[in-house]
Amino acid sequence: MSEGIVLEEILDIQEQFQVSPPALMVIFGASGDLANRKLLPALYKLAQQRLLPPNFVILGYARSPLDDAEFRSRARSSMVTNSEVEFQSGAWDAFAPRLYYISGGYDEFEGFERLREKISSLEEQLSVGGNRLYYLSTPPSVYEPIISYLGAAGLVEHESGGEWTRVVIEKPFGSDLASAHKLNDHVLSVFDEDQVYRIDHYLGKETVQNVLVFRFANGIFEPIWNRNYVDNVQITVAESIGVEGRGGYYEKSGALRDMVQNHLLQLVALTAMEPPIAFEAKAVRDQKVNLLQAIRPLQPDEVPDYVVRAQYSAGTAATRPVPAYLEEEGVAPDSTTETYVAWRVEIDNWRWQGVPFYLRTGKALPRKATEISVTFRRAPHLLFDSTDGLDGVPFMGPHPAMSRESLSRNVLTMRIQPDEGITLKTLAKRPGPSVNLTPVNLEFTYGHSFGDPPDAYQRLLLDVVLGDSTLFTRRDEVEIAWQRITQVLEGWHMQESLAANGSGPYRLPNYPAGTWGPSESGDLLAREGQHWIVDRE
């Protein structure tokens, strides 16, 4: 094999993953960003690894007037410039003939009739069989009409004779509890729950799945994974980019809906849930739902004590200048949309009672970093008096009370991205005649052991065609997450109304791009003698 992926690598990948059955996948919104930047490259890589059979066909559907050749050419251009794709012309030449395109609206029956005819002709012409997968990669405003017309046009079969029809629905799945509930009702009036794959791409990240493997495949951590040994848990999902042209979408979303409702609460669930009886969809999702239900609900007037929100002003993040959020296209000049959220979550169950889970996410922070840090309680009695600072240097942090305390605690950090890996901070004796303690890291680096992790969409798309919904969210899971988020939104609404009736419009805290967020976020932890771990690295 002269170019690209070598035969041994293909065989190795095929040993780890099952090969997809033949199927026809329709991508709604195929002209868009997600389709071109993530979905088509993931399908290309799966085909390159021979995990998709030759009669796996992709049919793009969108309003843009393209033909097959133009669709293929756009897909090619976006892959050539995509740093995550190792573009190879031979592999592309084998992949491109599987791509087709049909133009149509999302809320017109006529378009779906033409879609049905096109699907039938491709299935027959290319011996695809009857497996169908619909991927909703459009703005959520058209999810409902697409679902309705798929049903009305007779394009949804319930499982028969081993053939299946499935639908993948992108985030955001609703914008609060009521809208998520309504969308679920609508989707489930056309599809059965086991045909529905609500996607959260964080669950497709190798390092996120590794949280469960780390906890439940090793005997030594689970016995100490509880309130008796854990002092606090921090989850940071930091991005250095701003909203980068997505102002129109982001204005209606904000960090709480965009990141916390899905990605962060999923990370909380995986970190804190009870062991499932098996690694399969029902068992894992039952435990995630139990955990999400144990998150303490907040009354509207409690929200300011537990949740901090803020918006970035102009600055420099990761060496790039970032304009203020209010200067982004599509953003209202007086917008109070938050680009940063920090939330002190409490979990009311036997395992976690009294252990704070500090969550935060933000755009335009100093660097990209997704990390889960579990800080353990310090040793019950410190024998070594000389631990008065890092390497004997007095501790210089803003909160002196935390010096010896925090130095003597073990911290286990799971780095989801980048530089994927796991670090356990322990104390060691620095060589020398006196007992001088210094923190050292026990380190596992994903890249050293396994190379670069595959893209999340690759894994998730393969799971859909193989019918494995373990890494997708179930109806009750999405709704309980929205319920907790809606309570925060209600608290913010109350805060804004009170401000309007009193001192004038509510003023959102601000942080300059390139900093770790507003001071209020640090205060949330400092009042309990804590600090954000990632800021110190």
Ligand code: NDP
């Ligand atoms: P786009 O804004 O690029 O929209 C996709 C396509 O939908 C467009 O090419 C356009 O196709 C059509 N479209 C756009 N606006 C409208 C509208 N107002 N009404 C009807 N059709 C419209 O979205 P993305 O590709 O970025 O995202 C698709 C979905 O995936 C969204 O739900 C998004 O939230 C989600 N998502 C996206 C991520 C990303 O990285 N982009 C990450 C995670 C989730 P045409 O005009 O040709 O019909």
Ligand code: BG6
């Ligand atoms: C998406 C959000 O779900 O996740 C984006 O809509 C965000 O705003 C992205 O940038 C982050 O994903 P990742 O995989 O880069 O951490």
